[in-house]
Amino acid sequence: MNEGRLLPPVIIVVALCLMLQNINVGMVGEGILAVKKFSPSDDAYVSSLNPDANYGNVEYIGIKTGWELPMDLWYSYIKFNLESIPPGSVVSSATMRLYVYKPPTDYRKMECWLVSKDWKEGKITWNNKPPGTERVTATQVPPNPDWISIDVTSSVKKFTSKDDAGYAPNYGWMLNDSDILTPTQYCIYSRDAIFAGQELWPYLEVSYYPPHLELDVPSSPIQAGEWVKMTVYRKTYNGEPITRGNLKVKLSSTSPRGKFALTPGGTGITELTIPDGSDHKDFYYSDKEVGECKISVWTDQYSPYGSDEESVSVNPGPLDHFEFDPIPPQIVATPFTITITAYDAFGNVKTDYTGTNSLSDTTGTIEPKMTGAFVNGKWTGDVMIKKVAKNVKITTRGAGKTGESNAFDVKAGPPVKLTIEPSEFEMNAGETYSYLSITLRDANGFETISTSTILVSLFTTSPEGEFRDYETGEKITKISIPAGSSSVKVDYYDNKGGTWTLRASATGLTPGTATVTVIADTTPPETTIRVGLPKHVVGTTIYVSSSTSFSLYATDDFSGVKETKYRIDGKEWKNYMEEFNLSGYYDGVHEIEYYSVDNAGNREAIKNLEVFLDNTPPSVGEASPTGSLVQKQKLVSFTVSVEDPGSGIKEVELILDGVSRGLMTKSGDKYVKTISLDEGDHSWSIEAVDNLGNSKTKEYYLTLIVDEVPPTISGLSVPSAPAWGEPVSISCMVSDDKSGVKNVTLYYSTSGGVSWSSISMKPIGNKYFATIPSQQPFTKVQCYIEAFDNVENISQTDMFEYTVSLPMWMYLVVALALIVVAAAFLLKRRGGRKPEPSPPPEAPEPKPEEAPPSAWQYPEEIPYKPQEPVLPKLDYSTDIYKGIKEIKIFPEEEKKEAEEQPPEEAAWEEAPSEKEEKPSIFEEEQYQQVEEEDLEP
Missing domain, CATH: 2.60.40.10 (Immunoglobulins)
Structure with missing residues (x-):
């Protein structure tokens, strides 16, 4: 067999279908012992000779030891999915069964180890295999093909521990031979051994006692609508708390109105989760249904898993309201039975209510006013309503709560008598009293109806009294009450003063009577006139227009008004039927006269009213501005003269370019208003309205020129x-x-x-x-x-x-005068004064000897001294100036000079003699300067 060859996909699918788990459940004492059989979820072996090879899909797992070269060690790994076993299960036994189809040559001891980390069948190799951490057990392997059993109870207990303290993750087991020095090899069928048959596959059989849920509920009854706390616990078979893993718990109640929530009044739930780390979960329960219900908790996350169920009693909630049994129509003043029930807010009968309630109804006549004591939340008794009415409701109150019945009618009994209402009244002679009510009544005096038409005869003891039809006013002596009706209306007229008896009678019924007192009428009516709109009152003058209406109102407290008459300006009298006006009359003063007569013949004295009829609109006089208007600004003042000799001016409206600009203001005898306008052509008009609405409109045109520019x-x-x-x-x-x-x-x-x-x-x-x-x-x-x-x-x-300058001829005259004066002065000067001898030359003064200059020296620094500016000064002593003075152009200066000039002889006397020592040139200049200064005016 090729160990590395992959199995065909069909074989793999068949193998997966055969991986079924067998579960047996049996009773052991009071607990449930569950036995489950598991097939491997993963199995493989690893080889040291091929450290990177994976052997997860071969038909066998095996163990190999020995030091022969090339050395090859085999370890086998096997794992089972135990997630269906809930945490907290009490494991009784766990046995892993393996079929050795290729045994060793002699007895060998195979060790079973827990491993340190998870691994996958299709990925595990020698190089990435998880090491063993704890040896679980060792099992002897015989030298012949046979089943071997490995006790892994201790491991499964850790895998399913109730808390984190005893928990170990399920990574499966590692299998190896205890003696790796002695060569051996044996093989075990794996879960991939399709042709060997499923009965030879490895399996794990676990026997355990599953956990269970415990429900904690209130021991005493709860009130309807009340939220109470409940707790669900998860516990082991031995009653120990389980805290590992999240557990989903289902909740249910046999009550159709029960509700679960995580908080009081919270959103309803049907499932909750006990979280990892906790052994319980609190929740809240409320029920609106009175009675006993079953509360159940269970989980479908694991099977089997113990559930729990507890009974809860629900009592009615607090008293909320009262309800009446339906009440049909009743007969007035006749007892009938009612039933009242006390309820809580959820519609449960409040069986523990034993109080007494008050009773009232919409007519206010119910008897009795109190109920008896309630029994099991109900009261039944007889009541009576003493008034006929529709939509009657009975109300009850007790313990601060109320209740109201359905609306029903309380009907009267069959008719037995007639009544006239009012039974006593007064009226004025000559007037009609409206109205009297003739009514059918039962034996208790309640208004009632007849199933057939009843003919009623009418009678009065007054010789001038009579009954009249309420609708037509015609005189009647009989009237019918239709079937289904309870009364009929009639009017009564009487013109005879006194007290009289009225009677209404019908076959088989007791007659009804009434007393009337008729008061004689001696007082005339009172008429007033009302002036409608438009009108305007100034002092005692009333201004009206032709559309103003006049209304006459007559009153008479006794017999009533018979007729009202009026006339205008003394013309014929007219019967007043409706309001009238003065249409067709001329403007001016008019007189309206009027009076009324009552039914007893009393006539009112004639009254009158004077009014001033004004249908003429105001007259519009001078208006400005019109035509062209030139001004400095855009503000234009509009002015118009308006007069009204009648009711007077009420308002004058300015309309500019078709738009109203408001009312004009009266200023003296004119109306003015100032408006800002744009330059250009404008149309404006005024509408003058007097106090009666008569109006006059006049239109003008204006061209505005605004001049804001100066010349x-x-x-x-x-x-x-x-x-x-x-x-x-x-x-x-x-x-x-x-x-x-x-x-x-x-x-x-x-x-x-x-x-x-x-x-x-x-x-x-x-x-x-x-x-x-x-x-x-x-x-x-x-x-x-x-x-x-x-x-x-x-x-x-x-x-x-x-x-302003001098003319040219004046300049010529001045020039000639100056020339003449200058010539005369020179001639005079030469003829009257001797020439002065020139001074002898002076001997030069010897200069002191100076030291011979050195070869070279710095020039001496001359200090700077600011000089005063020398302004030229006019010398008035010159001959030219003197010559000008002699011309005598300025007389005042000539006079002054004459006063100040010394005589000529004195001037010569002051001149120095020839015998005196002559001054130097400098002294002579100084002397002459002084002499010239003396000549200044």
Whole structure:
């Protein structure tokens, strides 16, 4: 047989189908002993000679030892899936059975080991095999083909331990020979031995006592709707807690209204999980059904696994309400039986309720007002309602809770008598009393109906009294009450004062009577007039229009009003039937007269009302602006004169370009409103309305021109230097394209702008002219021009100026005068003064000797000294100036000079004599300078 050859797929499928587990369950004492037979989930052997080879799909597993070369050791691995055995199972025995079809040559001892980690049949090799960790047992292998048994009870107990402390993971076992030095080889059928038959495959047989569930429920009854805690435990056969693994537990109750949840009032569940590490799980139960129910817990995660069932008693919940048994229609004042039951909120009869309840009904007439004591949650008794009514309901109250019956009718008994209501009343003579009710009543006086029509006869003791039909007002002496009805209405009329008896009778019924007191009427009616709209009241004057309605209202507290009459402006009387107006009458004052008469013949005194009829609309007078309007801004003030000699002006509305711009405001005797408009053409109208709604509309047209640009000033003409004595003419051109030029003004100042004079410029042709009067020579004149247009826009030129000069002839005169004066002065000077001798030359003063200069030295530093500026000074002592003074152009200076000039003789006396020592040149210059200064004016 080729050990490395793969089996055909068909053979593998057949082998998988044959892998069945046999389970036997039997009773041992009070427990359940379960016996399960398992086929391997994985089996293979490994070879040291072929360390990377896998032998997981061959028909055998084997063991081989010895040191022959080439050395080859075989170990076998086998594993069973034990997940169907629940944690906490009490394992009685676990035996692994192997069939050795190729035995050793002599007896050998085979060891069985737990391994350290998991492995897979199709992947295990010598190089990746898990090592053994703990020897489980050793079994003798005979030298002939036969079954061998290996006791692995201790291992299976660890695989199915109840807690983590005793647990070991199920990685299967490793098989090897105990003596690896002595050569041997033997083979065992594997789970892949298809042709050998399944009966020779390895198997594991486990006998164990499965765990069970225990349910803990309240020992005392619970209330309906109450949530109570319950606990499910998982325990071993011996009653020890199991804490390893997650266990899904099913929950059920025999009550159709029972509910499980993990928290009180939580979402309903039918399954919970006891988590790994815990031996129990709490849950909550609520039941709305009163009685006894069974609570069951079980699991289908393992089989077998013990379940549990407990009984729970459910009592009614707290009292919630009362309910009545249905009540059919009843006869008034006749006893009938009712039943009231107490219930909790879940519809369970509150059998433990023994209280007494109050009773009431919608008529307020039920008897008795209290029930007796409830028995087993119910009360049954007789009650009576003493009033006829529909949709009657009875209400009961007890222990703070209420209940209400269905709606039912309480009917009256058969009719036995008639009544007239009201049985006593008063009325005024001549009026109709409306209405009297003739009613059928039963023996208890309750209103009732008849199954057939009843004919009623009517009678009064008054000689002038009579019954009248309620609908038509006609006189009657009989009236019928239709079948199914309980009453009929009639009116009564009487014109005779006094107290009278009325009677209604029918065959087989007791008659009904009433007493009437008729009061005689001596008081006339009272009529008032009401003026409708439109109307306007000013003081005592009432203004009305032709559409104003007038209404007359007459009252009479006794016999009633018979008729009302009116007339206008003293014309014939008319019967008042409906409101009227003054249509067709002229404007002005009109008088309306009116009066009324009652049924007893009492006539009211004539009353009157004066009104002023105004149908004329207001008159519209002068309005502005119209036509072209030129102004500086867009705000336009609309003004109109409106008058109304009648009711007066109520409002004046301004409508601009077809759109209402609101009401105008009264200002004096006119109405005004200011609106911002765009430039251009506009239509506007006013609608004047008086206080009666009469209106007048008048339309106007307007072209708005907005001038925001000032006039333009150009072409300014100004002389540059006018001569003294000549008037100065100034001209310019001024234009304004929209509103036009209003005025142009020239302003000038000869005081440097301290004060200003103005001249209105006159238009000549296309220019404006003004003349400034002649000014003194050398006068500086400052000017500017200001122009206004017709909407007060202003423009102004920049400041300009000129200086008045001397005329040319004056310059010539001055020049000739200067020449003459200069010549005369020179001649006079030469003839009246001796020439002065020149001074002798002075001997030069000896200079001190200076040390001979050195070959070279730094130049001496000259300190800087700031110099005062020397301004030229006019010498008034010159002959030219004196000559000018002699011309006497300035008389005031001539006079001053004459006063200050010393006599000529004194001047000569002050001159130095020839005998005196003459000064040096420098001294002479100083002297002359002093002399010139003395000549200054």
